[in-house]
Amino acid sequence: MSISIENISLIVGDEVYLKDISLKFESGSKNIFLGRTLAGKTSLLRILAGLDRPSSGKIFVDGKDVTGVSVRKRNISMVYQQFINYPSFTVYDNIASPLKVAGMEKRMIENKVREAAAMLHLEDMLDRMPAELSGGQQQRCAIARALVKDTNLLLLDEPLVNLDYKLREELQIDLQDIFKQRDAIVVYTSTEPSEALKLGGNIVILDEGRVLQTGITSEVFHKPARIKVAEVFSDPPINLINCHIEGSLFHLGQDVTFPLTGHLKSLISGDYIVGARSNHLHLTPQNETDIVIEAVLDLAEINGSETFFHVNYAGTKLVAQELGVYSKKIGSKILFYLDPANLFVFSKTGELILSPVNTSD
Amino acid sequence: MAKITLDNVAHSYIAKPKNETDYALRLIDNIWKDGGAYALLGPSGCGKTTLLNIISGLLTPSKGRVLFDGKDVTGLPPEKRNIAQVFQFPVLYDTMSVYNNLAFPLKNRGFNKADIEKRVLEVAQILDLTDSLKKKAAKLTADAKQKISLGRGLVRSDVAAILFDEPLTVIDPHLKWQLRCKLKQVHEQLKLTLLYVTHDQVEALTFADQVIVMYEGEIVQIGTPQELFENPSHKFVGYFIGSPGMNFLPCTIEGNQAMVGDIAIKLNDEAAALGSSAKGKIELGIRPLYLQIHNTQVKESVPAIVKSIEDHGNYKIVTVSLGENNILRARLPEGKHCPSEKAWLRFSENWIRLFSDDILLKK
Numbered sequence A: 001m002s003i004s005i006e007n008i009s010l011i012v013g014d015e016v017y018l019k020d021i022s023l024k025f026e027s028g029s030k031n032i033f034l035g036r037t038l039a040g041k042t043s044l045l046r047i048l049a050g051l052d053r054p055s056s057g058k059i060f061v062d063g064k065d066v067t068g069v070s071v072r073k074r075n076i077s078m079v080y081q082q083f084i085n086y087p088s089f090t091v092y093d094n095i096a097s098p099l100k101v102a103g104m105e106k107r108m109i110e111n112k113v114r115e116a117a118a119m120l121h122l123e124d125m126l127d128r129m130p131a132e133l134s135g136g137q138q139q140r141c142a143i144a145r146a147l148v149k150d151t152n153l154l155l156l157d158e159p160l161v162n163l164d165y166k167l168r169e170e171l172q173i174d175l176q177d178i179f180k181q182r183d184a185i186v187v188y189t190s191t192e193p194s195e196a197l198k199l200g201g202n203i204v205i206l207d208e209g210r211v212l213q214t215g216i217t218s219e220v221f222h223k224p225a226r227i228k229v230a231e232v233f234s235d236p237p238i239n240l241i242n243c244h245i246e247g248s249l250f251h252l253g254q255d256v257t258f259p260l261t262g263h264l265k266s267l268i269s270g271d272y273i274v275g276a277r278s279n280h281l282h283l284t285p286q287n288e289t290d291i292v293i294e295a296v297l298d299l300a301e302i303n304g305s306e307t308f309f310h311v312n313y314a315g316t317k318l319v320a321q322e323l324g325v326y327s328k329k330i331g332s333k334i335l336f337y338l339d340p341a342n343l344f345v346f347s348k349t350g351e352l353i354l355s356p357v358n359t360s361d
Numbered sequence B: 001m002a003k004i005t006l007d008n009v010a011h012s013y014i015a016k017p018k019n020e021t022d023y024a025l026r027l028i029d030n031i032w033k034d035g036g037a038y039a040l041l042g043p044s045g046c047g048k049t050t051l052l053n054i055i056s057g058l059l060t061p062s063k064g065r066v067l068f069d070g071k072d073v074t075g076l077p078p079e080k081r082n083i084a085q086v087f088q089f090p091v092l093y094d095t096m097s098v099y100n101n102l103a104f105p106l107k108n109r110g111f112n113k114a115d116i117e118k119r120v121l122e123v124a125q126i127l128d129l130t131d132s133l134k135k136k137a138a139k140l141t142a143d144a145k146q147k148i149s150l151g152r153g154l155v156r157s158d159v160a161a162i163l164f165d166e167p168l169t170v171i172d173p174h175l176k177w178q179l180r181c182k183l184k185q186v187h188e189q190l191k192l193t194l195l196y197v198t199h200d201q202v203e204a205l206t207f208a209d210q211v212i213v214m215y216e217g218e219i220v221q222i223g224t225p226q227e228l229f230e231n232p233s234h235k236f237v238g239y240f241i242g243s244p245g246m247n248f249l250p251c252t253i254e255g256n257q258a259m260v261g262d263i264a265i266k267l268n269d270e271a272a273a274l275g276s277s278a279k280g281k282i283e284l285g286i287r288p289l290y291l292q293i294h295n296t297q298v299k300e301s302v303p304a305i306v307k308s309i310e311d312h313g314n315y316k317i318v319t320v321s322l323g324e325n326n327i328l329r330a331r332l333p334e335g336k337h338c339p340s341e342k343a344w345l346r347f348s349e350n351w352i353r354l355f356s357d358d359i360l361l362k363k
Helices: A041-049 A091-101 A106-119 A135-148 A165-180 A193-199 A217-222 A227-232 B048-056 B098-108 B113-126 B142-154 B173-190 B201-207 B225-230 B235-240 B269-276
Strands: A002-012 A015-026 A030-034 A056-061 A076-079 A153-157 A185-190 A202-207 A210-216 A239-246 A249-252 A256-259 A270-276 A291-302 A306-313 A316-323 A333-338 A344-347 A352-354 B004-011 B025-032 B037-041 B063-068 B083-086 B161-165 B194-198 B210-215 B218-223 B247-250 B252-254 B257-260 B263-266 B282-286 B291-294 B301-311 B315-322 B326-333 B342-347 B353-356
Touching (some): A030 A041, A091 A106, A135 A153, A165 A193, A185 A193, A193 A217, A193 B301, A202 A217, A210 A227, B025 B048, B025 B063, B025 B218, B037 B201, B048 B161, B083 B142, B098 B113, B142 B173, B210 B225, B247 B257, B247 B326, B252 B269, B257 B282, B291 B301, B301 B326
Parallel strands (some): A030 A185, A153 A185, B037 B194, B037 B210, B161 B194
Antiparallel strands (some): A002 A056, A202 A210, A239 A270, A291 A333, B004 B025, B004 B063, B252 B257
């Protein structure tokens, strides 16, 4: 099966929720909608589900126009951010409900329910009522209900956001296996870059109701088409510094000058914005060609194994992430070493010109 | 600001608790320093919210006493304890301006107009809210609203402590960084006693000087982020802190080697000495960061099979199997090549920790 949406817009009053979106999804694909709050992720998901009608544009399933066809007539399951279960049903009956509605035979239902419960570690909870479960267990029950039926479109709207951190980490791993076993189109929304990277698959970067970029998740991470994409897809935030090129020399910020080398060689004279991810700013030189940035420490955060330095570099705020635990005084000067080979270069208007050569593959 | 003493506090939601498992909070006996930044970290159901409610006065403990600066406040309601609270969802007067929201706690206490204005402007300055003072609270973004919640605690110079209950849950990732930084700066500047409840280790570790890890109604460890990472006193802390958590392998100790089935892993002298005199079920623990993966056999490496590789952008998480049925996760730096099937695994000797019946072995 394939689903395509063409020129979808959603306008409510004078507010634009979605603007001219066209996308295509194939069976067995895993798709992530990544964007900040109010980017339009949930609106787009609801239109895909048939819960809402777009203001304009069409949705096709295998070439057939289904715009406006009720969700009941389509084979879809959806998991919402807030756990939704039938409060008066046991966990077993909650998970079984879509199969009962579909008129499946009792023995088959039991097999399917036990299988879904096992996947989500709910085997021992089947006799309980939702109110007797913790928040994490309730959401797993809702996910099991969505997975029990072989639907051809599985929509998950930030399904793990209300769960405990560790549980989230475990379910992210489990869900990858679950998605792999299915032939459905999976669409998963998230605000978190790390979650998107863990899930892999394809990504759609949304911002203010518009699609900024689509592609394979890790490729978009390594080649963000615009500054905005790099911002939405970096945690900690990506560092952006104004720079200027004159002849064969690169002038970064106010006081750093270095010759154009490696992937930067082809740049012509002019003004640019460079992007550096926080883990590429180091306290010690890694290469002979590293450039040195002197910044003033605003704050250091330690997470046990790493230190995040929030610094001020000539009026620009930067974040550096270094393995190890370092204590430095607020207000002290720190030297950071940065390999020019790791720099992204954007035009003044925010389009990607060059990205670092990805050496890991 | 106040020093908080928890004197043998325990709590049960059951009227007549019979045994230990009836207690949501087993037994807490602790002193938290004046001006400290503390985080209460643990999974849901560990008792952290119960403990927070006991400190704020929303809940009276079944047993024990709560003291602020030595004064018994166990029986006092929240409003008599001079506690400010910031909740998961911002609680504000939506129709009031930001200024009036900040001024509200002071007006309530009958401060005069000039003092109120001075204090509100000071706090607005600290929180970068000066430009928004005239706006209606309802018009603001979630992170600005949380700053106002915090600000309402800060305006009161007599506040004993500020309690935060998962304050960043509804905030977008990029704004979490900004808001957390602001919190840290406020703490550096004003030296308030702060208590922060969360299940998110990143928030707890980056915020607090001391992290209190709770598990099944008990405090399992109190320490700096570094102590929790390097020397988790309980297997639970090893698992809960770090992403992914610590790897554990059941083993026996033979001389200066830990034997995992017939695979030998070399120990340093300290670990070997601790291990050889230990009793109970012995397990070796190592963080994913301290496992190196090689293509070819290197000194003191053991053979392993690569099961999967996840690209996290800045690093990779590699899942490997070792021996019969041990699964380990290793963290591979960006740009480093990972073998696709057969690999050699090296344990950084000085980062191996040994546990006996779930408890860290130490000198």
